[in-house]
Amino acid sequence: MDFKPTSDQQMLSDSLRRFVAERHPLEVRARLAGTAPGYSIEAWRQFAELGALGALFDPELGGYGGAPGDIATVFEALGSGAVAGPFLASLLSGSCLASVGGEQAEALLQAIIAGDAVIAFAHQEPTSRYELSRVETRAVAAAGGWRLSGAKAVVSYGDAADQFIVSARTSGAPDEELGLSLFLIPAGTPGLSIRGYVGVDGSRSAEVLLDQVEVGADRLLGAVGGAFDVIEKATGAGVIALCADGVGALDVVKDMTAEYLRTRKQFGQPIGSFQALQHRMATLLIEIEQARSAVTNAVAAFGGPRVSRERALSAAKYTLGCATALVAEEAVQLHGGIGMTWELPLSHYVKRLLMLDHHLGDVDHHLERYIALGRAA
Numbered sequence: 001m002d003f004k005p006t007s008d009q010q011m012l013s014d015s016l017r018r019f020v021a022e023r024h025p026l027e028v029r030a031r032l033a034g035t036a037p038g039y040s041i042e043a044w045r046q047f048a049e050l051g052a053l054g055a056l057f058d059p060e061l062g063g064y065g066g067a068p069g070d071i072a073t074v075f076e077a078l079g080s081g082a083v084a085g086p087f088l089a090s091l092l093s094g095s096c097l098a099s100v101g102g103e104q105a106e107a108l109l110q111a112i113i114a115g116d117a118v119i120a121f122a123h124q125e126p127t128s129r130y131e132l133s134r135v136e137t138r139a140v141a142a143a144g145g146w147r148l149s150g151a152k153a154v155v156s157y158g159d160a161a162d163q164f165i166v167s168a169r170t171s172g173a174p175d176e177e178l179g180l181s182l183f184l185i186p187a188g189t190p191g192l193s194i195r196g197y198v199g200v201d202g203s204r205s206a207e208v209l210l211d212q213v214e215v216g217a218d219r220l221l222g223a224v225g226g227a228f229d230v231i232e233k234a235t236g237a238g239v240i241a242l243c244a245d246g247v248g249a250l251d252v253v254k255d256m257t258a259e260y261l262r263t264r265k266q267f268g269q270p271i272g273s274f275q276a277l278q279h280r281m282a283t284l285l286i287e288i289e290q291a292r293s294a295v296t297n298a299v300a301a302f303g304g305p306r307v308s309r310e311r312a313l314s315a316a317k318y319t320l321g322c323a324t325a326l327v328a329e330e331a332v333q334l335h336g337g338i339g340m341t342w343e344l345p346l347s348h349y350v351k352r353l354l355m356l357d358h359h360l361g362d363v364d365h366h367l368e369r370y371i372a373l374g375r376a377a
Contacts, residue, residue, distance in 0.1 A: 003296050008065075009073040015050055016074065020081030026345050029084050033202030037160035039085035047085070048115025052078075056091050056237075061098050062110050068302040071237055072244035072295060079248025082352050084203055086157035088359070091241055092121035093165045095234035096182060100222035104184075108163075120161035122152040122208050123231060130361040132231055133177045137210065139168035145216040148183060151209050156359075158206025159196025161187055166210070170225050177228040182221040189213055201351040232310075236302065238360050239313045243295045246320045246356045249349050250288045250327055256346050257281065257331045264336075277334065284330055287323040294319035311373045314366040321363035324353040 005013065024043055032039055047053065055070045057063030065071075071091065078087060094112045097105040097119075111117035128134040137150025148168050158164070164185045172179030185192060191213040196206040222230060261272030261281065271277055294316040301312035328350040332339035340347045357363060 003300070005069065005073060009069060012051060012055055012065075012070075013073050013077050016047075016052055016077035017080055019046070019050060020077065020083055024081055024083055026082060026348055029082060029202060030342075030348065033084065033198055033204075036196055036204065037157065038198065038202070038204035039157075039160075044085055045115045047087075048113065052087070053090060053115060054113045057094055057098060057109065057113060061106065062113055066098075068237070068240050068299040071240050072299055075241040075244040076248035079245035079352075080252055082202075082249060082252075082348055086118045086120070086160055088238055088241055089118065089120045089156040089158075089161070092123075092156075092234050092238050093119040095237045096121065096165050096221065096230055099230040099233060100182065102221075104218070105221065108184075117163070118157065118161050119163045119165060120155050120158045120206075121234065122155045122158065122164045123167045123235075124152065124154050126151055126153045128153075130365040131175065132235060133180070133228060134175045135167050135169050135180055136174045137166070137168040139170050139181060139183060142214055145214060145218075146183060146220065148185070148210045148213045148215070151207070153207055154359075155206045155208050157204050158208055159194055159204060163187060164192075164208065165221065166208075167227060167231060172225075179225045180227040180231065181224050182227045182230065183215055184219045184221055185210075185213060185215055189215065199355055201355040202348070203352075203355065235360055236309065236313050239317050240295070240298055240302065242356050242359055243291070243298065243316045243320045246324055246353060247288070247292050247295055249353050249356075250291060250323065253327055253331050253346065253349050253353070254284060254288055256349075257284070257334050260335055280330055280334065284327050287326055291316075291320045291323040307373050307376065311370055314361075314370040314373065317361055318363050318366040318370060321357040321366070324357060325363075328353050 051064050052074050054063045055065040055074050058066035090112050094109055097109045108117065108119060112119060125136060137148060139146045139148045148166065150168065166183050166185050167180055168183060169179050170181045191211045193209045194206050196204055198204050261277060262270050264271050298312040298316035301309050331346060332350060335346060338344055
């Protein structure tokens with residue numbers, strides 16, 4: 001199997017990286033981080049025009065790509081510039097819409113691709129601990145539709161969303177895979193409250209509370225009680241995106257650290273000439289390449305059988321989490337006292353890398369999941 005990017009993927013990567021370097025420098029990101037929506041709406045539309053959103057979805061759905069390799073290409077380029085924005089939210093919600101199908105879903109997906117709508121995926125809950133099937137939010141049948149109550153946590157760019165795709169249990173116990181359903185809820189619906197906040201890496205998330213939220217029957221996405229496979233597949237695409245984002249950021253951290261070792265001098269010579277520091281840098285290079293290989297393996301396995309796919313995804317997320325922890329720590333130490341100063345771009349990448357581990361499952365979760373899936377195989 002040829003793991004090299006296609007010519008289209010390479011051109012898209014080059015275009016995105018050039019745009020990020022020229023029009024979306026870190027100082028712009030830092031300025032936007034403290035206030036809602038946390039990203040430039042103008043830049044968001046320009047990313048859409050460049051095909052960054054369309055590349056995430058199949059041509060049959062109005063996109064330009066949709067393959068796991070396309071997703072990885074886009075997010076690796078975004079990671080190289082530590083770009084902030086609802087890219088992950090759009091991928092997760094768009095993947096759900098693509099899976100359920102129908103005229104309503106297709107129209108919403110077109111709006112996402114064009115950059116005209118931000119739809120957040122509200123699935124994780126305060127007590128879920130990354131388990132996809134653990135959903136306590138309830139939806140009960142009401143006159144002409146449904147009534148939802150519950151709480152969602154860490155909803156990526158939830159305070160910037162026009163609408164939400166919310167998972168809720170229509171039957172079964174809180175940890176069962178069967179009985180999960182998806183609902184489309186506009187941001188201004190009565191009973192829906194949103195509290196946005198900024199993370200340590202500058203990205204934004206929100207807590208979403210549903211207090212007897214009533215929606216019409218047409219707001220149900222897909223079949224009643226059959227949403228788990230949709231959620232799992234969308235989350236898998238999100239894991240590939242996060243891992244590719246991490247690899248892009250790791251490459252930049254590596255280059256920054258290597259350049260610092262070449263230019264910082266002690267005792268009349270570059271500190272990069274010291275053997276002990278060379279060994280530490282070599283370890284970083286190995287860790288980064290292992291993370292890259294794990295992402296490549298996940299991309300290759302994404303279209304295969306479920307267990308193989310999910311194990312490869314968990315292996316990639318675990319490997320990336322281990323690599324980011326080590327690389328972030330070593331890069332800061334190799335930079336010495338300036339390593340975590342706000343003025344140094346390195347600190348922004350380090351924070352982004354450390355936060356990636358907490359999205360869609362941390363290293364402990366994915367290690368346990370990898371082992372459990374192996375037993376079930």
